[in-house]
Amino acid sequence: MPASWDGFEDFYNQTMPKTYRTVLVIAGDRQLAADATAEGFAEAWNKWPKLDEPSAYVCKVAYNYIKKYWKRVKNREILTSSPEVEEGDLTAEALAGQAPDAAERDLDLLKAVADLPEQQRAVMAGRYILDLRPIDVAEALGIKRQTESEYHRRALLTLRERLADWRTNE
């Protein structure tokens, strides 16, 4: 166990809600998001206080946890010859569904975000919900800085197009 956990509790209390929301955008499932968030903070606890950028580290562990879970579900679907689950496929309902204030949610945006590929969604969540620097988002997702930047660019482009289309059609 680490010699000292000074500061962990403050870090946890300050960043957990944001981290959970970030992970929820990626996972689209509250139980999985809660589980992955807890896994991330538990790993951070074991590495405390050696982490340079604990938020990015928690996010990285949580993201890997989600990917591992999706992979396992996919394998299981293949084993039972059921329709395959595409990793990371989400719906707006999954993102907003069952939330107490679902009716008030920005459903257009949620729909557009849910349609983004999983890694673009992760980049958007890391940058805008967890407020990570692009370099830390890249580190958390295990991708190159340039790749992160490209995902961000494409995500913004898609979101703008989708939101503009819907507005035009209204």
Add this chain to the structure above:
Amino acid sequence: MTSDHELGDRLRRAFESEAPPEITVAEIRERAAKQQEREQHTDELAATGTEGRTRAVTRSENFPAGTASEASDKSVGPSLMGLEEDGRDLFGLAAHKLNTPLATIRGFVSTLLQRGDQLDTETVQQFLELILTQTDRLQDLVRDFLLLARADAGIEARAWRYLPRTLLLELADNLGTEGVRVRYAGDVDAEIVGDGELIMLALRPLVENGLTYGPRLGMVTVTVEAGAEVTTWEVHDSGYRLTNERISQLFRPFTRSDEPVERRGSGAGLGLTLAKAYAQVLGGQVGGRADAQGTVFWIKVPVPTANSTDAPPSLQPSET
């Protein structure tokens, strides 16, 4: 045209009201301890070079051939713990299993002694609860070791007539409040000959696993099929969590599921080993499979040829 920041703000706002889960720092600490335990366990397995060792079934001569397909366990040996055959240092693993909760207890007691006066009442309460949880875990471990040792030392299976329904009701009763999540199907009212007590001991870890690792608040179904030569007990939960390959590994001592929901379990990975041990005493087999409806673990036990009526009173068929 919407700017980048406006989009970012919209995304942030869309999730601002999302309430985070109620997970305390103490729960994070406990999970961290489990992670360390898993890592140590993995290191130990790697150090002892255990992966993939299996041997042929040697105790199934009296069991009808061809009935145990799917993911039935093949690592059965004269020693139910499989100490020699498995190739693992099971004493070492057992010591490690005991050491982990002890180390956690020691850590929290030490913190309380050194810094107890600086901690608030709520934190102290959380520490004490964690100590109690770990103590319970130690007690469960010792109980499982004793049960395995008893099975390994050789228990004589008896035979009497009983109704599966009576047995299952008693099992549900033993599970306390969780027992309400167990339902029954199949030949529950058919009179069966065999050792109902050992069946109940074998079924219990399978049902407990279903309750623990299946969907939250989901039901576990026990289905009985009373054949002329073989009685089959199937424990089914609707959790999609295991592959057939993983199921076949879970019968090895100290092997646990690594699914996300495992946080709900605190066992040592001996439940299925116990089920296997009791099934073997009965001359039967255990196995499992993942299917479209969820996860199924089964026990198949041959119907004894000689009958007797030395039943424990609790499991004797009722007169009605």
